[in-house]
Amino acid sequence: MxxxxxxxxxxxxxxxxxxxxxxxxxxxxxxxxxxxxxxxxxxxxxxxxxxxxxxxxxxxxxxxxxxxxxxxxxxxxxxxxxxxxxxxxxxxxxxxxxxxxxxxxxxxxxxxxxxxxxxxxxxGRKQLRSMIRARTIAAREQGLQETSEELSQQGRRDGLTLGGWDIGPSMFQQLERAETExxxxxxxxxxxxxxxxxxxxxxxxxxxxxxxxxxxxxxxxxxxxxx
Amino acid sequence: MSITPASNEDDDHSGIGMSRVRIDRELKSVISDVLGIDPEQAAEFTPETGLFGHLPELDSMAVAGLLTEMEDRLDIVIDDDDVDGEMLETYGGLLSFAEAKIIEG
CATH class of the missing domain: 3.40.50.1820 (Alpha/Beta hydrolase fold, catalytic domain)
Incomplete structure (x- = not known):
C-alpha cells in the first residue's frame, strides 16, 4: 500500500x-x-x-x-x-x-x-490570502510590520515563504489567478x-x-x- | 437549553441585514469549527472569554483561517490594518469588530 x-x-x-x-x-x-x-x-x-x-x-x-x-x-x-x-x-x-x-x-x-x-x-487566491494573512499576523506578534500588499509584490517578484512553504514567483503569480474551471x-x-x-x-x-x-x-x- | 432570557430579536424577519443575534451565532460557529469544540461549549463564550494568547491552538495560522472564514460567512472584507491585539484578545472584541464591519460594509 x-x-x-x-x-x-x-x-x-x-x-x-x-x-x-x-x-x-x-x-x-x-x-x-x-x-x-x-x-x-x-x-x-x-x-x-x-x-x-x-x-x-x-x-x-x-x-x-x-x-x-x-x-x-x-x-x-x-x-x-x-x-x-x-x-x-x-x-x-x-x-x-x-x-x-x-x-x-x-x-x-x-x-x-x-x-x-x-x-x-x-x-488559489483564497488559499494564498489565508497564508499571507497568517504571515502578517505572525510578523506583527514579533513587532515587525509587513503588509499583505508588500508581501504580494515580493511574492510575484522573488517568491515568498508562507507558513514554512517556499512558493516560487511563478507559482505565486499563478495562484493569485487560479480558479477551478x-x-x-x-x-x-x-x-x-x-x-x-x-x-x-x-x-x-x-x-x-x-x-x-x-x-x-x-x-x-x-x-x-x-x- | 439556554438559561438566558429568550430574545425576540431574530434575523429571519429583518430586512436590515444581519442581526446581532445572528452575527453572534455565526461567529461562535466559526470559532467552534476552528477549535474543534462542541457548539454548546462555544455558546457559553462571554464577551470576556479570552481568545488569542489564551487558547494555545489559536496560533497565527489558525487565526488567519478564522478571519478568512469570517469573511466568507459574514460577507465582510478584513484588511491588514483591522487586525490588532484588541480585536483578537477576547470574544467580545471580535464580536464588536464583526458588527462594526457589517455595518460599515
Missing part, C-alpha cells in the same frame, strides 16, 4: 515520490489529488481514511505525492502550476486512473479528461453535503470518521450507479 512512483519535473528529469495506494486491479481506479500546503497536513489522515473506505467498497485508489509536497525531496520553490498539472497527468497515466477525486485546491490540477469529484474546491464531468461535493465543519478549518490536524464515511459513500454510490 506504501510505494513510490516516478513524477516528471519541469526540467524533464524524474523525481521518485511516495505513493499510497489500494490497488487490486479493480475496475474503478481513482486518482486522489490531495489538498495543498497547510491544508494538506490537516486533511492527510482524512484523505487516507476515505481511501480505506473506498477500498472496502471495492474501488482502487492512488494518492501520489506531487513534487515539492509531503515527503517529496524536490524543492517546492521550483514547482509551478504547470509542473503540478503535468505531475497529476502523469500520475493518472501511470496508475491508469479511470476517475479523479480532488481535495480542496487539488481541483486546480485535476486532469480535465477524467470524470470524478471535487471535494470542497478551493481557489467549471466542469461537466467533475462533480463538486460541498462541505455541507459531507456534513459538519471542514477539517481544514481546524487549528490542529484532526480526523472525523463520519465525514470520511460520507465522502466515501458519495463516491462509492455514484460508481455503483454507473456499473
Amino acid at each position: 506504501i510505494g513510490n512512483w516516478q513524477a516528471p519535473l519541469a526540467d524533464g528529469s524524474k523525481s521518485e515520490e511516495l505513493l499510497v495506494s489500494f490497488d487490486e486491479d479493480r475496475r474503478t481506479r481513482l486518482l486522489v489529488l490531495p489538498a495543498w500546503f497547510d491544508e494538506a497536513n490537516k486533511l492527510r489522515r482524512f484523505t487516507v481514511e476515505v481511501m480505506r473506505r473506498l477500498d472496502g467498497a471495492g474501488l482502487d485508489s492512488f494518492l501520489p505525492d506531487i513534487p515539492g509536497c509531503n515527503e517529496s525531496l524536490a524543492p517546492l520553490d521550483d514547482q509551478t502550476m504547470e509542473s503540478w498539472r503535468e505531475a497529476a497527468d502523469a500520475a493518472a497515466k501511470t496508475f491508469a486512473a479511470t476517475h479523479v477525486l480532488s481535495i480542496r485546491a487539488g481541483a486546480l490540477i485535476a486532469p480535465q479528461e477524467l470524470s470524478g469529484w471535487r471535494y470542497a474546491p478551493q481557489s 467549471p466542469s461537466d464531468t467533475q462533480v463538486e461535493i460541498a462541505q455541507s453535503t459531507v456534513g459538519g465543519p471542514g477539517l481544514w478549518l481546524r487549528a490542529e490536524p484532526d480526523e472525523n470518521p463520519e465525514q470520511a464515511d460520507a465522502l466515501a459513500a458519495i463516491v462509492a454510490l455514484a460508481m455503483s450507479d454507473r456499473t
Whole structure:
C-alpha cells in the first residue's frame, strides 16, 4: 500500500515520490489529488481514511505525492502550476486512473479528461490570502510590520515563504489567478453535503470518521450507479 | 437549553441585514469549527472569554483561517490594518469588530 512512483519535473528529469495506494486491479481506479500546503497536513489522515473506505467498497485508489509536497525531496520553490498539472497527468497515466477525486485546491490540477469529484474546491487566491494573512499576523506578534500588499509584490517578484512553504514567483503569480474551471464531468461535493465543519478549518490536524464515511459513500454510490 | 432570557430579536424577519443575534451565532460557529469544540461549549463564550494568547491552538495560522472564514460567512472584507491585539484578545472584541464591519460594509 506504501510505494513510490516516478513524477516528471519541469526540467524533464524524474523525481521518485511516495505513493499510497489500494490497488487490486479493480475496475474503478481513482486518482486522489490531495489538498495543498497547510491544508494538506490537516486533511492527510482524512484523505487516507476515505481511501480505506473506498477500498472496502471495492474501488482502487492512488494518492501520489506531487513534487515539492509531503515527503517529496524536490524543492517546492521550483514547482509551478504547470509542473503540478503535468505531475497529476502523469500520475493518472501511470496508475491508469479511470476517475479523479480532488481535495480542496487539488481541483486546480485535476486532469480535465477524467470524470470524478471535487471535494470542497478551493481557489488559489483564497488559499494564498489565508497564508499571507497568517504571515502578517505572525510578523506583527514579533513587532515587525509587513503588509499583505508588500508581501504580494515580493511574492510575484522573488517568491515568498508562507507558513514554512517556499512558493516560487511563478507559482505565486499563478495562484493569485487560479480558479477551478467549471466542469461537466467533475462533480463538486460541498462541505455541507459531507456534513459538519471542514477539517481544514481546524487549528490542529484532526480526523472525523463520519465525514470520511460520507465522502466515501458519495463516491462509492455514484460508481455503483454507473456499473 | 439556554438559561438566558429568550430574545425576540431574530434575523429571519429583518430586512436590515444581519442581526446581532445572528452575527453572534455565526461567529461562535466559526470559532467552534476552528477549535474543534462542541457548539454548546462555544455558546457559553462571554464577551470576556479570552481568545488569542489564551487558547494555545489559536496560533497565527489558525487565526488567519478564522478571519478568512469570517469573511466568507459574514460577507465582510478584513484588511491588514483591522487586525490588532484588541480585536483578537477576547470574544467580545471580535464580536464588536464583526458588527462594526457589517455595518460599515
